Amino acid sequence: MSHDPLASGPQLGDADQLVQLGFDSAWSASFDATDTITVPGAPAFPARVTRTDRGACDTLGAAGPVRATWGADVVAAVADDPQAVPSTGDWVRLQTWPDGNHTIEAVLPRRTSVVRAQVGGTSSGQVLAANVDTVAVVEALYPDPDLGRIERFMALAWESGAQPRLVLTKGDLGSDAAELAAEIGAQVAAGCPVDVTVAQDGEGLEGLRALLADGATVALLGASGVGKSTLLNALLGREAMRTQALGAVQKGRHTTVTRELHLGPDGGAVIDTPGLRSVGLQGTDGLAEVFADVDELAQECRFHDCAHDTEPGCAVRAAIESGDLAERRLVSWQKLQREAAYQARRVDARLRQAELAVWKQRTMEYRRSVKDGHRPR
Ligand SMILES: Nc1nc2c(ncn2[C@@H]2O[C@H](COP(=O)(O)OP(=O)(O)OP(=O)(O)O)[C@@H](O)[C@H]2O)c(=O)[nH]1
Ligand SMILES: [Mg+2]
Ligand SMILES: [Zn+2]
Incomplete structure (x- = not known):
């Protein structure tokens, strides 16, 4: 059903339209900074990811729509950090190969x-x-x-x-x-x-x-x-x-x-995007913005670690009682905060694991070099 032909959109054919996609001088500089990976004789150009599959993407650039697979550097980067996966909206460096195929050689650093x-x-x-x-x-x-x-x-x-x-x-x-x-x-x-x-x-x-x-x-x-x-x-x-x-x-x-x-x-x-039943939050900065009103009230509570439950001098409870704040807001805020804090701990644990892996690797290399009779660098 999703494969029915749909009316096709405008086709890009020139650099102006690269600009229409959002390409500016800062992106241009960012693209130029990736020219260390240029392959001799194989032209490279910037393009924007419009759709992704595992290991491949549809992109749009000055030359129009191009299908590209991940280059080796991208594969390695993704193995290291799942968020490095080329994603919809990414600006990438595309490489044209003599056989006419294209690979994504780099994902330009994201702005958001x-x-x-x-x-x-x-x-x-x-x-x-x-x-x-x-x-x-x-x-x-x-x-x-x-x-x-x-x-x-x-x-x-x-x-x-x-x-x-x-x-x-x-x-x-x-x-x-x-x-x-x-x-x-x-x-x-x-x-x-x-x-x-x-x-x-x-x-x-x-x-x-x-x-x-x-x-x-x-x-x-x-x-x-x-x-x-x-x-x-x-x-x-x-x-x-x-x-x-x-x-x-x-x-x-x-x-x-x-x-x-x-x-x-x-x-x-x-x-x-496809409808999302729910999204998990990774940080609390966004919550502070969305719940700025509750956050502000909470600063006025007598105890800085007030749970806004039965504590005396709770400004949040007072606002709920006076009808200035919907109780739903407090419940929602607390629920999302708990969730984000849990998620942050999981991310921390993963980073610690990754650090540990690097140290193990170094220790192994050190032992090997000593065994081989080399002095470690
Ligand atoms: N009455 C009315 N119906 C609308 C309006 N906008 C969308 N709809 C209807 O809402 C239904 C869902 O619209 P979609 O655009 O497919 O919804 P979606 O958010 O893309 O859904 P997913 O792709 O499943 O995430 C369709 O039957 C639309 O016709 C509107 O402004 N008024
Ligand atoms: Mg939809
Ligand atoms: Zn309170």
């Missing part, structure tokens, strides 16, 4: 990365998107927006280094969209732009369109069925991605299954 903790799996996070300027957290206004989910995605957005933004879709399905959106924005997205969209008539897309026209990369994150791909199509003005059939029963079914970067109609890029 949206990383989710892998629940249950490895302790290393998964890069959902790289070099994103704005993370648009997408949630449907109707039937019932999930505030906890928005908070979680907003924290991930802050953590990424990109600018967070809240997009509330399906504004046509109720009569109080504007008020509801204002309330949600104030509760869980203070200080962030909030859009209310109606995909069918292109309502509420001005803000996102302006970002794209500026050459920005926007990633759409949110649960399945909230309307991310519909939003992407509306922004691009074409059927770039398949969307759920209207009114279809799609319980547990995800329409979008890959993360894909698309060039905007006037430049800029949009990254559509």
Whole structure:
């Protein structure tokens, strides 16, 4: 089903369009810094990853779409650090080989990365998107927006280094969209732009369109069925991605299954992602932003290690009692903090393991060199 031919997008053919994808002088310098790995007689050029598979990627550059496999250096880097895997949105150095094949020889250092903790799996996070300027957290206004989910995605957005933004879709399905959106924005997205969209008539897309026209990369994150791909199509003005059939029963079914970067109609890029039921957080910096109000109150508690439970002089409890703070906010904050702290400990443990491995390796090399009668360097 996902292999049905889709309307094809604009094809790149010149350097101008590399710029439209976001390539600037700093990326150019970063690309030049990788020229130590140039292979004589094999031309290298910069390109942006639009889609990934295990060991290979679709990329877009000045010469148009190019399929490339990982070069040896990339394979080695990934073995060392799973987050080094070429990811959607990455700028890479591509090498053309005499047989016409292409390899990714380097991933240019990322400016931002949206990383989710892998629940249950490895302790290393998964890069959902790289070099994103704005993370648009997408949630449907109707039937019932999930505030906890928005908070979680907003924290991930802050953590990424990109600018967070809240997009509330399906504004046509109720009569109080504007008020509801204002309330949600104030509760869980203070200080962030909030859009209310109606995909069918292109309502509420001005803000996102302006970002794209500026050459920005926007990633759409949110649960399945909230309307991310519909939003992407509306922004691009074409059927770039398949969307759920209207009114279809799609319980547990995800329409979008890959993360894909698309060039905007006037430049800029949009990254559509498969619906995520939940994302694990890797750090607490994002939480401090999303829960700045609770954080501020907590600073006023009498005890600095107040659990905001039954302690005397608890400013958080007082705000809940007076109705200034929704209790849900405190519960959500504490839950996400516990989770992020747990994740941080796992990452620490992994780093300690890696350090230990390096020392073991050195000790072995030392012993070997002594045995061979060489003095260690
Ligand atoms: N009424 C209304 N329906 C919308 C709107 N935006 C999206 N939809 C519908 O919502 C359903 C889900 O849309 P998709 O764009 O496929 O959702 P998605 O977030 O991409 O879902 P996944 O790919 O599974 O993550 C489709 O039936 C859309 O037609 C909107 O603004 N108003
Ligand atoms: Mg989709
Ligand atoms: Zn307290």
